[in-house]
Amino acid sequence: MLVIVNPQATTVSARIERLVIHALEGRYAVEAVRTRERGHATELARGAAQQGFDVVVAFGGDGTVSEVASGLAGSATPLALLPGGATNVFARLLGIPRDVIDSAERLLDMAGRLEPRRIDTGRVGGRHFLFAAGIGLDASMVARVERRPRLKARLRQHYFAYAALRSFFGEYLLDSRRVRVEFGGRAIDGVTVIAQNADPLSFFGARPIRVAPRAGLESGTLSVSVLERARLIDLVTLLPRLFGAGAAGHADVTSIEVQDPVRVVALDGPFPLALDGEHLGPFEDVELAIAPRSLAVLR
Secondary structure (H helix, E strand, O other), X not given: OEEEEOOOOXXXXXXXXXXXXXXXXXXXXXXXXXXXXXXXXXXXXXXXXXXXXXXXXXXXXXXXXXXHHHHHOOOOOOEEEEEOOOOOHHHHHHOOOOOHHHHHHHHHHHOOOOOOEEEEEXXXXXXXXXXXXXXXXXXXXXXXXXXXXXXXXXXXXXXXXXXXXXXXXXXXXXXXXXXXXXXXXXXXEEOEEEXXXXXXXXXEOOEEEOOXXXXXXXXXXXXXXXXXXXXXXXXXXXXXXXXXXXXXXXXXXXXXXXXXXXXXXXXXXXXXXXXXXXXXXXXXXXXXXXXXXXXEEOO
């Protein structure tokens, strides 16, 4: 077992790390490595798959889990989780306890009978994602949150909500950067694109935030939602849907299910991109795709 630890994750501490690793050593041959920089977790996971590790554990938040998954995608080596982030969306999607001690006990119970399940991942270029890729408002919010890690750790979902409102009013309401979404010979222009291979998109406390309820980890399709305009009325009318049945059917949202790649092209300069809650920077042209059954996971 290789345990990849992000020591900067919201709820990871040296003490908890020692306790968890010591517990796992009771049932597994454990090697633990701390990440040093962005992308390091992907390199470690890819190397572990090549070396034939029986399982790779991501100990951190959704960004760490996503990087590890990207390194394991296409291999037979399963991914396991020890949640250490602020929201832990993917762990909650799989039904894994958010408490790291409880999730470690779950791994201990699996010793000697690992039964991985294969799921779909999304893909942007060579990077895989586990539940969502966001372009526009979603990615701007993530970038704003990442600039203030202490507030993220202290306020959690409340700071995400604040960052989303600041991004909407400060960057999109008056001067939206538009993009064009191209698929199957069609094109849709909009200000925000969210591609999902799982539902929900995120959580506000215990409440799921739903954009594309039809998205699923084993559907073989990518659910793409395009917000065509950013107006105050959209904020007012979308919010109840996000905490209810989802954005599909809203007058300014186009929702599609695709098996073939979707291209997103900037119309007004580079757009921000985030994968699984991790901001990757500005882009002008990306391709979103689904990679069916590409990842083995333990749940």
